[in-house]
Amino acid sequence: MRKFSAFAIAREALRGHKGWGVQWASPEPRSEYDVIIIGAGGHGLATAYYLAKEHGITNVAVLEKGWLGGGNTGRNTTIIRSNYLYDESAGIYDHALKLWDGLSQDLNYNVMYSARGVMMLAHNVHDVQVLQRHIHANRLNGVDNEWLTPEQAKDYCPPLNISGQTRYPVIGATLQRRGGTARHDAVAWGYARAASDRGVHIIQNCEVTGTRRAPQGHIIGVDTSKGFIGAKKVGVVAAGHTSVLMEMADVRMPLESYPLQAMVSEPVKPVFPCVVMSNTVHAYISQSDKGELVIGAGTDQYTSYSQAGGLHIINHTVDAICEMFPMFRRMKMLRSWGGIVDVTPDRSPILAKTPVQGLYVNCGWGTGGFKATPGSGHVFAHTIARDEPHRINAPFTLERFRTGRLIDEAAAAAVAH
């Protein structure tokens, strides 16, 4: 792999950038691999990378039915934070956050992790109670998160309307300074390049159509649009399509797949310095390095694999943005799109072994999986390599839906009373 650096760019500039090799190889599949990862999104590619890097398992294929990074990795609003309430969630998201810091150097690929701070707004007494509970828990868990008055919030994010004249005035906010954003495509490409460099095969346009198991029950490989490919272990990291893939192995999942939309505005000069989220009015906004306001919407109400949602969802998101940032009314929506998010009953992910020996699943990240990418790949690689979960993902089992030991962050945010 050619090292990326300013020097390399300067050298290449002299020959018209014709000397860059491919960032990742596109090989034909072997007949068998030690591990097959289904899904070349950020989580899947990261899993492959850490399998190779941390566990020395390089006979790995990542199978992708479309193009790598083309699912939710390339469709999300790239919010990164770890200020979750429960120990289990804070554990995995903060593990990821620590890996984000330094990921560019680790991968030799600038993923543009930008710790510009994530602010979450409180609009009523109940919000304050919920967010304060997070701050206290975060502090004792060693996760940074601080309380801001409306004035402090406005100092940190000048476009914020704290006038008190809005329907739901801002009465406070939390700020996680280590939170921020990253460049989503670069994350997929960086992991792909680094994994490929370590010998991992990334096989695009290769759709998995079935799984095969030995008479004893353990997994022996997958049928694909490029034929049967053998594998000792298979990890499913397919987000919205997880139910469909697991069904092939006769494992029914506690998952439903919903459309989730996002949008960007036309690019403008720097105006929005951080990430702002409001769960009460449903608004999630930041500004990309390119200058676009990046805005996340809510899910549609019905399950779907269409990667499309209703305009009314966009309208509702934009009205909330305009209410908090009334100067943005004259801005324009440039592009909107949809992804498919897989949601578990407790809205927390599943990273676990399955009832089928040799089959592992990493799914259920719902609307917030991007932020976990490095941490998720790291501990999932451990789970596959060792056939047992890492301490950090041990609570994120499939069995919890049977025992009731849920990790329900959303329920903990409760509802207005």
Add this chain to the structure above:
Amino acid sequence: MSAPYRIAGKGRLTPARAVRFTFDGKHYAGLEGDTLASALLANGVHLVGRSFKYHRPRGFLSAGAEEPNALVGVHRDAARKTPNVRATVQELYDGLEAVSQNRWPSLALDVGAINDLASPLFSAGFYYKTFMWPKAAWKRFYEPNIRAAAGLGVAPDQADPDHYAARYAHCDVLIVGGGVAGLTAALAAAETGARIMLVDEQAEPAGALRYESGTRIDGQDGWDWAQAAVQTLRGMDNVHLLTRTTAFGYYTQNMVALSERVTEHLAEPQQDLPRERLWQVRAKRVILATGAIERHMVFANNDRPGIMLASAGRSYLNHHGVAVGRRVGIYTANDSAYHAAVDLKQAGVDVPAIVDLRDNPQGPGVDAARALGIPIHAGRAVVGVAGRQRVTAMNVQAKGGGAVNPIPVDALLTSAGWTPSVHLFSQSRGKVAYDDAGKRFLPGVGAQDCVSIGACNGTDDLDDLLSEAIKAGREAAKAAGIATGRAGPKLKATSSESWSGGMIGAGPGADADSKGKAFVDFQNDVTAKDIRQAVREGMQSIEHVKRFTTNGMATDQGKTSNLHGLAIAAEMLGKAVPAVGLTTFRAPYTPVTFGALANYSRGDQFDPTRRTAIHPWAEAKGAVFEDVGQWKRARYFPRAGEDMFAAVNRECRTVREAAGLFDASTLGKIEVVGPDAASFMELLYTNPWQKLEPGRCRYGIMLREDGFIYDDGVVGRLAPDRSHVTTTTGGAARVLNHMEDYLQTEFPHLKVYLTSVSEQWAVIAVQGPKSREIIAPLVEGIDLSDAAMPHMSVREGKICGVPTRLFRMSFTGERGFEVNVPADYGQAVWEALWAEAEKHGACAYGTEAMHVLRAEKGYIIVGQDTDGTATASDVGLDWAVGKKKADFVGKRGMARPDLVAAGRKQLVGLRSPDGKTVLEEGAHLVADPNQKVPMTMIGHVTSSYWSENCGHPIALAMVVDGHNRMGEKLFVPMPNGTIEVEVTGTVFFDETGERLHG
């Protein structure tokens, strides 16, 4: 101020109607009907912007919505500044103020243009490869500088004072595009009587007839015919014609979203007019007549100001009467550009050469050009240009190479061919198919009830197009269920225009070995070289190429660039164009203003503000309100000099010493009626209900099927077949939905109906030792004695002469009543009760005192002390669970292993041994305060207050195994010290409960 490039007698604008405007502070004159672009061109101004990455000088490429270059800021006043406005679309109005963007200090002298010199370093995706060392510099240095250099216009910095509107509409046939195809289809569909909507993005629909010359329809000049057709359609009751309106999104089941620009063209808009209007149209059938967009030729430095699309040059000439130059070259790969040459020549503009990539061009356009003596350089290419801020010459070379011959020009019109606008068709999830001969994607298999006609369907011949449009109009009406009786309109047309042919990809001189910058995507500065580099780096999917180079991701969304980019990538990959695939067309077609998307939803209309019947009284008394969901609730009633703490303490004290009035109207109320009402309640609540006597009340707990607490409330049994159920304020809607769900789908055999009466009744809680004395004088027909009306009973009677459902119940631990009266009487009854209350020294109290008073008694608030993960047992409400009942919702769920396991969090009380420290709600508890972070947390504070009545702070907390920790010391580590607390029971006041009854 004469406009030097305006040609007298040419175009359709009226010379008498002059309009003044400024660009970058300089004053100009234009004509009514001009766009900002045509007016600037009339004044000889081509340089209007700077590109995104290299800050290269840019002029106008087009005359329409596909414009990638000419983006400006338009300022009406300090608060009405709009960035990134396409000058080619912005209609001129008197006093318009426009400024150029992305340049410093000025448009002509832009320091950022240094990027252009350093451009070899800024290759596609360069930023992924560098800025990684030293690590800290990304945040502090690299990223801020990248961000400052990026972006185009400047976002407004003041709240937008304009307003926006919206409308839902339905029609039989929606026709998108008012060119010859759309107008014809509309005429054909309209005469059937079907409900028609026709939308066009221009002020005057005409489509290509706007710039064509020589086309005659129905014996009229094309433009005149279009305007007559518009008049005809406007005169029909069943036709709704929307101009200045863009169909920007095609959503599922034929919902098409339109944005109508209402005032952007007006100098002084009338105040009532919205700036823009969002239309959400549900059409039975959709006809797409969206036309085609011309592509530019890809050659070195093809971005210089003065280089434009041929159709744009024609549009400015034939419609606006503006010559884009005095000496205009043509570079083409198809026939249509010849007509531009002919029109210019006939208008007296020098056309020194037509350079045609084809070896042997033929056709009426070619003949006409030849007849006018315009030199045609066939089989040759423009491989470069001279001039920086304006093109000064085009460099012509034979296709195979050889000598480069510069031909001086001051403008250059190019045409690589026409790209059908399949955006909306593709958004509708229709599949496009590649037409290899025409080098274009055309609508293939549709997914919705729509049809494409005209240029967007690849129908180039005018006669074919007319019959296609007539057929589509009639068939759409028929498919929408309208009888189509007569034969339909007959139209005859003549035209010499030709739209077919052309090329995609890089032209000669922009091939893989070339050095110059041949732009594919102007705004994002994507060159042919960048696309090739992306492929070399392994980007095989067109989506990867797009994202790596940002081709097609600028504000024009690749309208002119996508096909070129695709062709170059395909060539590099050695694949056929359709095998590489097309990037997804995403809504919106052109950018849509946030204000229009949000439309009415702002201020009062952002979300309903719900106020109780008693709200005006509380407001008059100076109450401080809080938002609880959509409701405004009085939080406390400060008297002069009181802060919240003092007011709440006084209210709490007064309620226990005398009494207090509390507005509880926001509680949800559901009337459950029918012979099976009690059986239904048995299934929906944990408690037993069958034996509850009419006239008595019971506190009920509702679980979800998973066994966790969902809601709670007091239920009064009014009669054997009628119960009055109360819910939490926030739970009102979802509890009714939950109950309806079970009733309709799981227990439909039960004879019971549910009706929301939340807003039928205003509810006044009168709580405290004097409560009975306060209500007694006003109540008729109810014996209020303890014997006749004990705690937890309900009676119907009258108060102040109006009907009441009077509950004896308490959320304070005091003797208490809740007076329900029909809502319109709420304020009057409250005022009457207030008059009585004052006699007894009682007060009005708000939600904050209510919270303290109930916490003193250990009563939980669902949603505060519980959080969706608590069972009845966790919060000490085992007693309310009917364990002998065969079934109720949540019974099986709460028996799951983890819900009955040891070590669950349980509700306890906490006391601060110092008697002073009020804990913070949400603070977490640990057993060992000396452990290191991350600490093992065993619980958190759910409610915490200063209790004036107890004389010390009180708190409720969920603590692991809390019920077995009574008397234990626990610790609350805070940023500035650890607080020691003692675990207690949850009842802090009147533990025996005698005040309830006394």
Add this chain to the structure above:
Amino acid sequence: MAEPIGTLRRPALSDKRAARDTVSIKAADPCLRVALRAPRESVAAVSTALGVALPSRPKMSGSDGARSALWLGPDEWLVLDQAGNEMLPALAKVDAFHSAVDVSHRNVGIIVSGRGAADVINAGCPQDLSLTAFHVGACSRTLLGKIEIVLWRIAEDEFRIECWRSFADYADSLLRVAARDVSSS
């Protein structure tokens, strides 16, 4: 229900009126309302007691004098009496299973009339309000912006909107803002 202390009544929208050339918006007078539920077997008996035949087809209303029954669902009607004649006593005598609940104060009525009436309502109501789809006499529970309403077409150019009491301010202000747009265009 007679008005024992009519002077004590404070309707939610008592003083709100707005008129423009194309549309007028005003609060309806208070009236009596019953939320009526009945299975098919009980409809005849309930209709007899009310003196109005409960319509059995979707979106239909039926009236007799000042009393009207609006179909809301297959076993649900909103019954209005605009003359103040009590309905509950008569319904109480019906043995057949049904539920009649007084919601006179729960709802607020708003009358929108004029040739722009349908357009004003379509600013927030996503239903097709053309005369073919929503004929005179048609009624439906639906939405107006962010709230639920019952919409009833009284005449070609006149609608009655019923919403819950605390939503009346929202409905009224949205209709006025929309009327500003409809009248100006």
Add this chain to the structure above:
Amino acid sequence: MLLIRCPYCEEDRPELEFRHAGEAHLVRPSNMDAMSDAEFERFLFIRQNPKGVVFERWRHVHGCARFFNAARDTITDKFVTTYKAGEPKPTLEGAEE
């Protein structure tokens, strides 16, 4: 925004009037106490989530307020059919049982 035919209102209505209510034909057992934890998990949480035709519940919450069932293709979001609560699951080609 979907357009949904309400089987009670016998008319296509905008999605805004409806609320999605999850997978259809999940029968709440009458003897829940007898269910094993695994059976209860299956009832409460395990969902088909098919890519293709899904049988699902909707409530016309801002219309006639009835719950009803629908078969919808989750790839195109097109409704195959809608039918009243309590009516049997229709047999459709390509739909999972």
